[in-house]
Amino acid sequence: MASNSLTITDNRTGKTYELPIEDGTVRAMDLRKIRTDAEDFGLMTYDPAYVNTASCRSSITYIDGDRGILEYRGYPIEVLAEHCTFLEVAYLVLFGKLPDQAELKEWVNEITHHTMLHETTKRFMEGFRYDSHPMAMFVSSVAALSTVYPEAKDVLDPENRMRQIKRLIAKMPTLAAMSYRHSVGFPYVYPDNDLSYTENFMNMLWKMVEPKYAANPVLARALDVLFILHADHEQNCSTSAMRAVGSSQADPYLSLSAAAAALSGPLHGGANEQVLKMLDEIGTKANVPAYIKKVKDGHGKLMGFGHRVYKNYDPRAKIIKWTADQVFEVTGRNARLDIALELERIALEDEYFVQRKLYPNVDFYSGIIYQAVGFRPEFFTVLFAIPRTVGWLAQWEEMHRDAEQKIARPRQIYTGGRKLAFIPMEERQGAVAVK
Numbered sequence: 001m002a003s004n005s006l007t008i009t010d011n012r013t014g015k016t017y018e019l020p021i022e023d024g025t026v027r028a029m030d031l032r033k034i035r036t037d038a039e040d041f042g043l044m045t046y047d048p049a050y051v052n053t054a055s056c057r058s059s060i061t062y063i064d065g066d067r068g069i070l071e072y073r074g075y076p077i078e079v080l081a082e083h084c085t086f087l088e089v090a091y092l093v094l095f096g097k098l099p100d101q102a103e104l105k106e107w108v109n110e111i112t113h114h115t116m117l118h119e120t121t122k123r124f125m126e127g128f129r130y131d132s133h134p135m136a137m138f139v140s141s142v143a144a145l146s147t148v149y150p151e152a153k154d155v156l157d158p159e160n161r162m163r164q165i166k167r168l169i170a171k172m173p174t175l176a177a178m179s180y181r182h183s184v185g186f187p188y189v190y191p192d193n194d195l196s197y198t199e200n201f202m203n204m205l206w207k208m209v210e211p212k213y214a215a216n217p218v219l220a221r222a223l224d225v226l227f228i229l230h231a232d233h234e235q236n237c238s239t240s241a242m243r244a245v246g247s248s249q250a251d252p253y254l255s256l257s258a259a260a261a262a263l264s265g266p267l268h269g270g271a272n273e274q275v276l277k278m279l280d281e282i283g284t285k286a287n288v289p290a291y292i293k294k295v296k297d298g299h300g301k302l303m304g305f306g307h308r309v310y311k312n313y314d315p316r317a318k319i320i321k322w323t324a325d326q327v328f329e330v331t332g333r334n335a336r337l338d339i340a341l342e343l344e345r346i347a348l349e350d351e352y353f354v355q356r357k358l359y360p361n362v363d364f365y366s367g368i369i370y371q372a373v374g375f376r377p378e379f380f381t382v383l384f385a386i387p388r389t390v391g392w393l394a395q396w397e398e399m400h401r402d403a404e405q406k407i408a409r410p411r412q413i414y415t416g417g418r419k420l421a422f423i424p425m426e427e428r429q430g431a432v433a434v435k
């Protein structure tokens with residue numbers, strides 16, 4: 001078999017170049033050798049939205065988009081969702097191994113004892129209008145935590161990084177619950193260390209005047225599974241933001257707020273909220289064919305469908321669908337599920353979607369469960385950000401340990417004007433921009 005390399009002939013000069021192929025890639029910097037003369041900068045790759053560009057080496061999450069495979073540190077997501085708790089999976093994603101009994105006990109204890117927030121956080125919250133979007137509150141409050149932990153700026157100290165990682169994982173549910181309580185005008189509920197990660201989250205959201213909150217175990221387990229499914233997903237938009245901002249050695253609170261800001265977009269983590277709005281717009285099963293026609297005519301997208309990597313059914317969507325049945329046993333069936341199932345049935349048979357390999361993704365069914373459990377649609381993306389905090393931090397930590405990584409700074413193809421003659425103010429009337 002020929003050597004693991006690419007032979008390129010530059011037809012501008014007739015020269016040939018041998019580029020090594022490593023892990024299915026060629027190094028973009030190797031293209032810089034291909035020049036027309038000594039003055040030439042050399043070739044770059046042009047890849048808008050990095051559709052075909054590997055930005056790092058990572059051993060955290062493996063996805064096979066064609067086969068609908070997702071593994072965290074080599075373990076299939078289906079196995080983890082069935083057998084683990086979210087904090088157990090968080091340990092796996094962060095440290096690369098499943099914890100033994102003692103390690104898990106210590107880890108849970110650590111996280112449990114970092115769930116409290118500095119009291120000044122209440123004043124951050126009071127600054128928001130009661131009807132502020134929870135993701136805007138989340139992004140801003142996470143960034144504000146940077147003021148509470150100034151030592152977090154020492155990102156080159158591994159022990160300091162780990163201290164902030166534990167704080168962030170532990171405090172995200174508290175912050176999220178605080179934003180919810182603020183939006184409904186209820187007093188804040190402090191963490192209860194007797195409860196599990198998700199039971200405590202439910203406690204801080206929904207405890208009223210009862211002496212001790214008792215979470216419904218089926219709903220708590222469903223949230224735990226949903227958190228497992230959302231923990232990481234390799235180099236998605238928000239994780240790339242975490243790595244890019246973190247690469248400047250920004251502290252983890254500011255970096256994570258940038259990642260959460262990226263997640264808030266309707267094409268990314270904001271899709272789960274848009275799915276509910278779409279299902280409400282459709283209204284009944286009978287209206288599904290007309291809505292699908294509208295999408296096929298180019299008017300909007302089928303929210304919760306399609307994926308940059310999965311060209312098969314998102315394995316997380318399958319598990320979420322199964323989890324929905326458990327939840328509806330407790331909450332009663334959400335009528336929107338019937339509309340979603342009909343939408344999926346028709347879309348999966350329709351050439352437009354089949355040809356473009358558009359399948360339900362993680363966001364298609366998650367919102368239906370969240371709503372059945374009692375969350376409002378605008379809170380859904382916060383429910384995505386809480387578990388994804390683990391993935392963002394694991395990727396951030398991996399970046400800091402990677403000797404090949406440095407500050408992210410892509411190149412561009414310049415298309416603007418050059419060395420233009422200055423135009424004095426009196427001559428600018430009606431001047432147009434140079435294309």
Ligand code: SDX
Nearest residue numbers: 233236267268269271301302303304305306307308356361
């Ligand atoms: C998440 O990257 C990750 O891993 C993300 C995520 C994670 O865990 O971090 O998995 C979480 O963000 C899931 C995706 C949630 N977003 C949505 O459900 C929004 C709806 N989906 C689309 O916007 C879209 O599918 C994306 C953004 C998810 C992916 O877009 P791509 O890869 O850029 O694909 P594309 O826009 O180039 O689409 C290819 C074709 C186009 O048609 P043509 O121009 O070829 O005619 O498919 C069409 C698109 O118009 N298309 C859709 C569609 N998604 C793509 N048409 C209708 N409905 C859709 N949902």
